[in-house]
Each structure stands twice: as structure tokens, then as C-alpha cells.
Amino acid sequence: MRALIVERKNVLSLRDIDLPDTLGPRDVRIAIDTVGICASDVHYYTHGRIGSYVVNEPMVLGHEAAGTITEIGAEVHNFAPGDRVCMEPGVPDGNSRAAKLGIYNVDPAVRFWATPPVHGVLTASVVHPAAYTYKLPDNVSFAEGAMIEPFAIGMQAATRARIVPGDVAAVIGAGTIGIMVALAALAGGCSRVLIADFSAEKLTIAGRYSGITPVNIATEPFRAAVARETAGWGADVVFEASGSAKAYGDIIDLARPGGALVLVGLPVDPVTFAVPEAIAKELRIETVFRYANVFDRALALVAAGKVDLKPLVSATFPFEDAIAAFERAAAGRPTDIKLQIRIPA
Amino acid sequence: MRALIVERKNVLSLRDIDLPDTLGPRDVRIAIDTVGICASDVHYYTHGRIGSYVVNEPMVLGHEAAGTITEIGAEVHNFAPGDRVCMEPGVPDGNSRAAKLGIYNVDPAVRFWATPPVHGVLTASVVHPAAYTYKLPDNVSFAEGAMIEPFAIGMQAATRARIVPGDVAAVIGAGTIGIMVALAALAGGCSRVLIADFSAEKLTIAGRYSGITPVNIATEPFRAAVARETAGWGADVVFEASGSAKAYGDIIDLARPGGALVLVGLPVDPVTFAVPEAIAKELRIETVFRYANVFDRALALVAAGKVDLKPLVSATFPFEDAIAAFERAAAGRPTDIKLQIRIPA
């Protein structure tokens, strides 16, 4: 099967590869239509690794995908060929201690697409468990379906935040994940979201959404903006979505007494955390690792029109231009929120 | 001071009355602008009592109010004369066990406007603790300000529901409170709300809001509609806002396994509750008594444009027509969601 493959650091190919193809009794086979490019896909291309996950063998990239079911396993009753779907890329061991607790995202046995040594789905067809496959409502396009995966991270963040209706949120970082978090926080009960970045372009995109107030921290400290907009009280929930260690410098100042910090971004540099200041406000701090049990909720919000992901697809490439798509993603234009690749039927 | 007074069952007067008027150091004085008529106001008029609360002395009615601060107590620093405000009508003992726990709404010592023997605010001016007074954002009108109190009940219901972002809600009853609950549930994180009533008029009003699906249970059982719209799984949260004992007949069927019921309506008739069926789904059941700590959140949602209360003001009466307003409220037109009275400056 033809696939977009990272051969090793800095080398991509669009070539044939043998992929596992056995349809189990509880699996479905899906013809892939659309795949989004994630920063992690790009990172495996440009660095050949993410932390301890190393590309030692050629690996198919891509894990943000939507498509059409072409075949179902013998015990699958809730899908039929022709169903339009999107897929949760991580599959846990349903018998694990974490999975039994409902937190299958932290099951150490999770197999996750395009995370070595597991292949991704930038290819024509894939087999996946029905239990981690989700039907697209009629008014949700493949492009939106392939956006559910990154939006799911925002949903997980909004869920773990335990938003109380009407909360004010502050989001650090207006990159793809920051915007996803902001949209999920708004749809998930916040009255408004202040979002901070250095990039005027990203802030412009975020600020087009009603309810999101962009704050350019090149010109004003975020803590000043949050204080002004909350009459000095602070935000109920602060989401860290930049992955910058520097964001921790004044993060405590952003939160109200008794508020919450939600850590989404993965900082590369060591983080110095102001424990005494966090204690003085008795903050709650949540962390977010991927997602569990949110794909159906994400789809419901998109189908209901409460969340509009369409403006975030910056460009769409045909499969034959997949490598060019990755080059553009690697270049990191500030106006590119999400690049997608379409695979011909 | 001239006030709208229930003298006794079935007798209203618009006449002068002596009212307490001392401004304490932490109080504010407010010139009332707008007061909404609540079903409880009407009930004191038509029945002379609600449960154990009996109109033994003439009592000023009205507790849904907005106005302008005219004077502040010596220790009040967060308000100034001229500030436009709305007021929380119940004031607890801040030292009580319940208040210390943050659940001041269930403090037995709460003094609540227009609940015997405490006077309401259908009069020109009132003194109130600053701590239970809330500034109206510039883009929130007095009419909306006077709607915050009934909306606060919806907010309390949405808060106690502990909505998870993207939840599907079912609301029984499309009266004033049912619509308030539906709006708060949507703004508070639900992807969509199904709302049930026998009144086509009320459903039409509710159904004008994006995200609310009206279900006329004169023609289709609610459980059938909920099952259809949730692929047989059930609603994540079911709000009982009708106050009808009959609503309990199939309420369990509406909820998904592990879902929640939120009881808002006060049934007059005895309720037979299907305990074994609730247990088989391991439902959580929350009850809602007035509200605590939601006025600021309610205002934030209205100011942000996430909740539009304006279409729910069905008619506005000048103060001199206050008795006519009550007569119309007592008549109960199905298209009347909220009647308000304006008091001249």
C-alpha cells in the first residue's frame, strides 16, 4: 500500500509498504479520506524522535484521520460499509488497570498511530477497532472529522478543568492546541477566554471567534490583561498551551484564589514552578495527556454548531503532494493552523 | 414609600408603606428600575401562602430586580453612586455553618425578598448588602439585569449537574424555569438540549434558540425522542423543571447509564420514584435550591453574548399598572415567559 513514510530523520518517502491488514471480528476497515498533519508528525520527520520514541524503522506518519468504512468484522453491529467516520488513534488494552478505571489514555500499553513502532494512517486504508471509531454526523465533513483528534486535546483540557458555567479562562499560547483549548473551554462552559501569544497572526485567527479576546504579550504582560479583565480577581482557569518553560514565570498571577491551572503544553526546557505562590492561592493543577472518552462529545459540539473548526484548516494538499505539505508544515508559517492531506478514493 | 403590596390572599394594593431604610456600613441603597414578576409572587397573591410561608401581614412583592446605586455605606469600596446593578434577593448569615461551607443558599437563616415576613422590592428604593449586589456590565440592560435572578436558578442547575463538555441534556418543562435551565445548560457546556412540554407556544419560544430541540410530548413520549436523538444511549443529564409529579413516570428512561437527574421543579403532588430503576443505571440525582455564587457567572455569560435573555421578556408594564401586570401573570398566557414592571426614577 502506498503511504507517506518517514524513513529516518529528515527523509520522507511516498512509496509502497506492507502494512498489517487483518480484520478482526471487532474491527472495521476504513478507506482514509483526510489526514491532518500534527506537529508530532513533523517532529518525527525533522528530528527522527520525540523523547524516548525513536524512528528506528521506516514508519507511516499521520494520526488525525477521517474516512469511510469499507468492511466490518463479524461482531461489529453499530457500523456498516459506507459509514463516514473518524478514528481515535490510541487503542488501549481494555483489560488494563487504567482502562478499567476509565482513564485508558494513561494505559502504558496504548498503541498510538505514528508513534514508533506503530504505523500511522497516511495511506489508503486502515484496520481499526470499532470501539475507537466514531460515526460522523451528516453535517460534519471529512475535513472536520480529521480535526476531531487535535480538538480532542482541547476537549480533554476543558474536561479536566472541571469548568463551572460562566468561568473566565486564560489560555497561554495561540498555536493550534491553544486555539483548540480556547474553543473547547468556550463550548464547555466558559463565558469568555483570553488568549495570549507573541504572534499577531495567530492572535488574529483566534480573535475571529466570538468570546475569545486576543492578548499580544509582545506589548502587554498577560497578567496585566487578565487582571484588568477580571477586576483584579484572576481567571478561574488558566490553560498552559504554549509548551514554553517561560510561561511558568507568571502563570500563578493569572489565576484567581482557588482557581485551576491546566497544563497541556510539553515544555522542552526545565520548568521552575513557584510552589509557595501556588499554595498561597491554593490552586488546583491538572495535567492533560491526549484524551479519553471525548471523541463523541467533540463530534456532538461540532455537529451542533457550537464549535466551528472549518476556519482552522489553512490548506489542503492532494496525497501526491504530501511531502510538500510536510515541508510547508515544517516551515511553520504563523498563519498555518492546520494543514490536511486528502487521499483519493 | 409607594409599593406593590399583597394585603392578603387575592388582594393587591399599590400604596404607601413604611419600609426599613437604614443604610449599614456595608450596605448600598438602590433606586429600583425594573422588577420581574415571579410565579412565587403570583402565588402569594392568588393563594396567600407557599407551603409554610404565609402572608399574615401586608407584604411588598418582587425579588427579581435591577436598579441604580444612589448611596453607599461607609465601608463599601467596590461600588459608587450611579452604578447600575442587580441584586441577589437572599441574604444569609455569613457566619453560619452553611455559609462557611459556601452553600449559603441552604442557610436556614437566609432572609429572602418577598418571602414572609420579608418585604420584596416592588418599590422605588431598597437597601441591600453590597456583597449581594452585582454591577451590570455596560452592555447588559436593566431588563436583562432583572432577569438574572430567574436565570440564576438555571445556572445553579447547570452547575450542580457537573456538565462534562459536550453532554446532551434533556429538560422536562418549557416554562420560564425550564427555558432558563436549557439556556444555562447550553452555555454551561452541553452540546444540545432537548426540551419537552405539552404547550406548543412555549416550545416555539424555546425552539428559537440554536441548540434547543423542542419535543411536544402531547404527540410523542419524551423517552422516545431522547432515545432517537441519542442512538438509544440516553441523555447525560436530565433536568426536571416542570414541577409535575407525573414527570417522574419515565424520568429514569431519559438518562443514560451513569447519567444524572437534576431536580429543579417543586412538585405539589406526592412523587413516586422508581428507586430500583435508578439504581440499575446508577444515576446521580442532584437537587437545586435557589442558587449560590452564580450571579457573577450569569452576568458574565449574558455580557459575553452566550446567553440572550431579551427575547424572554414578554411585556413590560409601568409601575402604575403593576396590578394589571399581576392579573395578566395570574392568567398565565402560554406565550408569556416573563412580565416586568418598570419603576420611574
Next chain:
Amino acid sequence: MRALIVERKNVLSLRDIDLPDTLGPRDVRIAIDTVGICASDVHYYTHGRIGSYVVNEPMVLGHEAAGTITEIGAEVHNFAPGDRVCMEPGVPDGNSRAAKLGIYNVDPAVRFWATPPVHGVLTASVVHPAAYTYKLPDNVSFAEGAMIEPFAIGMQAATRARIVPGDVAAVIGAGTIGIMVALAALAGGCSRVLIADFSAEKLTIAGRYSGITPVNIATEPFRAAVARETAGWGADVVFEASGSAKAYGDIIDLARPGGALVLVGLPVDPVTFAVPEAIAKELRIETVFRYANVFDRALALVAAGKVDLKPLVSATFPFEDAIAAFERAAAGRPTDIKLQIRIPA
């Protein structure tokens, strides 16, 4: 295999029967040592049904079991033959919507021992998924191991109660389940438990535990005792463990403002529930259906000595006297908390 079988209503046999015996790759085979008799086992014997579950075919009884592993499936790595274990009798579909959420107890697909048409384990050997099998710590006997199942119901109740450290609990009913609930509530963070029953014998047994105060409601209303012991404030958590519809008569009076009711008992008669009174205290009401994710926690508490289940085993019968054991259980001596049957190796 020889087994204790309910042939039909009122007819028990101890006879050979063919039972499924295939060991899957993730299963273990267990030589049963001890099985407790549950009220549901007795009910299938005396009534031939529980609700919609009907004994249409002969069925092996028993679901409270402990034993020794004799064989493990090819993919089982956390057990070895010789391990002493107890077993969770309900096995869900790990891929179901409920199971993914961590609430596998409400998965409609659960297969539960000794619930028609699924056989129980009053027999020499059984095959069970390793994921629902739990190692007994060295200091936990088989008799205690077979008590983990009923104790798990108490644990589920204590968990869903969301006990705050130091809470005062009131438990209605001092039968087996009531005592289990009381012990779990105490171990789970309550400072003390008041327990009510009409049976002096049962109260005597319950009252032997430090921290449990028995209240004989033949001589004093429970609400009076609770009011006296809580200075009129009420219990933080009220557990209904009697299954009597009459218990609902004054259950609201037992709880403090903002407190919780936890419904464990399954009433046969219709329950009239005082919704307005529950709302006036803004109570939270939780229901308890079996258990999920508590067996390991239950074992940890028993192993640590925080919960002593040994005094609750009232008598132990050899397997050949299993029918006599059921007759005694059916007779319902007030001093019998739990009868157990031992199966020879």
C-alpha cells in the same frame, strides 16, 4: 462437575452438570475454596426469579468466591498457579461505552455469576478473566476473600458518597449490606456511623465495631437519634441499606443541609419520595449498582486491618451440606450475617 444447582423455584440439587470450561488466553482457572451465600442466591431458590431475571434452566448458584489458581492462559503474566485469589463476579464487555468510561458495572452487556442464564461458582473449578481476578494478600484468608464481594457493595457506596474526611454517616438497615456499608464508610473516612434497625440482634453485631453506634428504631426514631448526635445539624451522608420503602418516610430529616443520600437497598414496594424537602436541603442523591474498580481497594483495607470481616462469617458448611446451608439462609436467623460453604480441594 458437581455443583449446587437451583433446578427451579424451591428445588436445589447437589449434582453433576456440564459447565463451560475453555481457558482463553487471558483467563485463569481457579479451584474454588469458599463461597458465601448471598440473599440473591436464596431468592432465586425461594422465588425462582429476581425481577426480570428468571430461572428457566437449572443454574449453578454462588458468586461470592475465593480459591486458588490452577492454570493460566497464554497471555496472563500477573498470576501463577498456586496464587490465592478472589473474583469479581461480573464481567463487562471491555469495549462497551460504559466500560470505556470506567463504569463497567452499568454496562448492559455484563455477564454476572448466578444471574440467569449465567452459572455461578458453587462448584469445584471455574474459568475467569484474569482482569477480574484479584490476588489475596498473605494475611487475608479464603473466608475473608469470599467476603470481598459483599464488602465491595459497601465500598462502592462509600466511594460514590464522596466522603469528606470526618463526615458523620447514618446507615438505615443493619443487615449484611448495611453493616458492609457502615464498615466501608468508617474505613473510607467517616468519623462515626450511626446505624438503625429494628433487630436488636443485628444491632448488637454492628455495635461491636468501634465507631458504629447502633440505634434501635423500635424504640426511638432514627431522626431523633441523628439530630441528638449531630447537634441538630444532621448526618453528612445517609445510606439507605434496608431496601424498605418505609425508610423513605423520614430519610430527608436525617441529612444535613447540602448533605448526601446514598441509595443501596432495592425496595420492592413503590417509594414515595419527598422531592420538595430534598430540594429545600439541596441534597445530592447517589445510587449504587454493584461495584466497579473497588475489589483491589477492598482487599487493601482488609489486609491493612482497617476492616475486619471475620466476625461476620456466622457459620461455615462443607460442600456436601450446601443445601442445608441454603435452608438455614432461607430461614433468616437474625444473628446470621454471612453463611459460607467450603469446597474440598
Next chain:
Amino acid sequence: MRALIVERKNVLSLRDIDLPDTLGPRDVRIAIDTVGICASDVHYYTHGRIGSYVVNEPMVLGHEAAGTITEIGAEVHNFAPGDRVCMEPGVPDGNSRAAKLGIYNVDPAVRFWATPPVHGVLTASVVHPAAYTYKLPDNVSFAEGAMIEPFAIGMQAATRARIVPGDVAAVIGAGTIGIMVALAALAGGCSRVLIADFSAEKLTIAGRYSGITPVNIATEPFRAAVARETAGWGADVVFEASGSAKAYGDIIDLARPGGALVLVGLPVDPVTFAVPEAIAKELRIETVFRYANVFDRALALVAAGKVDLKPLVSATFPFEDAIAAFERAAAGRPTDIKLQIRIPA
């Protein structure tokens, strides 16, 4: 009134001082019996400040106190002269935003005994709001009553941990606060607590309690002990009670996937926090600032015998030896958990 006063850094006096003495209508007057010495009292003595709180004027020390009511204000109904009581040393503004939310501990307006410029209670008599005064059950001594304040920190930690019955806890640090946390965690629902320290003496004291397993991290890394005792899964809740920045080095390793960290200790040195590792386990992190709404619960646990604070009183000094008591406290003997001072009637 004679009092133990820190005049300035390194200078204590036992001398007369004028103290505020007006009894408000909702206040009580208390004859102090016993006062414990807190590390913060010692720190004001030895350093003249704690962070931004500076001893600019002579200040009475002491905030862990129990005594007997001698007079009550006109509106106090739940106390009478002669009542034995202990007192919550921090009094918020009951009208503040934080207090209304029930989190009065983080009200910036809190006035807290022996925190500049507020005097403490190492003196014969004090006036205090009745709402922050708690009756001692008959079986709770003054010595225990004066221990409720430090135990309350453990209670707050156990409460914010949201312990699930049967959880395994790991506590870093076996000083006074570490032991308080361990006792509260055990009483609050944990099955067992592993506690780590370098001090064999402190571990010996902690290890005398059933359910607490001491781990000497001079000889074995805590993560190794926790892994061994939890079969590699990790602790459900990890409490940081050492205040050492070094404790953060392997704190993530102690917790299970989806577990919680509870930060109690105030580190002086900057803390480097392993955000990516915390995210990979999707940990929840809670912080603990003093306490709110736990004094009554703490007393209930002590009165019920579930928590025994008596062994933790290492020595008791008469008031005239108060300075000697502080010198010993400042010396920091490893076997001294709590020193107390008794004030003659």
C-alpha cells in the same frame, strides 16, 4: 496582660502588653489553657519574618490554642461560659468573594493569629468570633484541642486529595506536618500510608501508628519502596510535606497513572518541576493553604478515637518557662514533634 512576645528577631519577652479586648456581639472570650508552638512561631523568633510578613512591632506569638469560654457576646447562642473550646486562628471577611465560595482560607483579608501585624494568643485571655470557635467533646483534652490546628492542615490535605476509600498514600517528610498528613490520610480513607524521611527518630514515631509504614530514604529511594509496596503501580496520592525542593526530584515516580500529588510543604529553594513526566501520567496536583471547614471534622475524628494526637505532644511547659520552650523548639530535637505551653487559670 502578660504574654509571650517576639520583640524583634532573636528577642523574646514574657511581659505585660495592652491587647485589644472588646467583646463584640458575636464574639466569645476565652481563657487560654494550652498553646502549641508552631514552626512559624519559632521562625518569627529566629528570623523576624516569614516572606513578606515582617515583625516590625512587638507581637504576641502562638496560634494553636485551646481554653475555656468565660464570656459570650449578646448574639451568641451556641456557647456558654465554661465550655471547653479550641479556636481556628484565621478569621476571614465573611462577605468576601472567597468566603462566599466556601474557600475562606484564601480570602486575602484573613486575619491570622501571630502573623504580623496580628497578635497571637500566648497570653491569659483572648476574644474571638464564636463562628471560628469549636467546642471540645468531653473526651478531648486541652492538649489535644491545641493540636487540632496543626492536625487541621493534615485534614485540609486529606480533603483536597479527594481520597477514594482504600487509596494507598505516600507522604514525603515525617516532621510534624508529615505525620499530621499521614494520620489524616489514614483516617480519611486510605488503606495505608508510606512515609519517607531521613530521620530515623521521626520515622520511629510515625511508624508506631498502625497503617503507617516508615521508609528511611537515607538507605532506600522512596520510589523504590513505593514501587515494591504497590506492585509497580504507584501510590494513588502523594503528599509533599517536607518543604524540600529536592523532594520534587522523583515525586512523579511515586504516583500511579492518573494519581494525585498534594503539595503541603513550603519549599524555600526554587522547585524544578517535571511537567512532561506529570503530563505523561496525567497527574492531578492539589495545593494546600491552611484549612477551611475542617476543625469540626478534625474534632470528630479525635473524639471518635480514629486519630490519636496524644503521643505527638513531646513536652509541656508552664507559661513561665515559655521562653525555654521556644529555645528548645528552636534547637529542633528530632524526637520533638510538638511542644506545648500551659497557661495557669
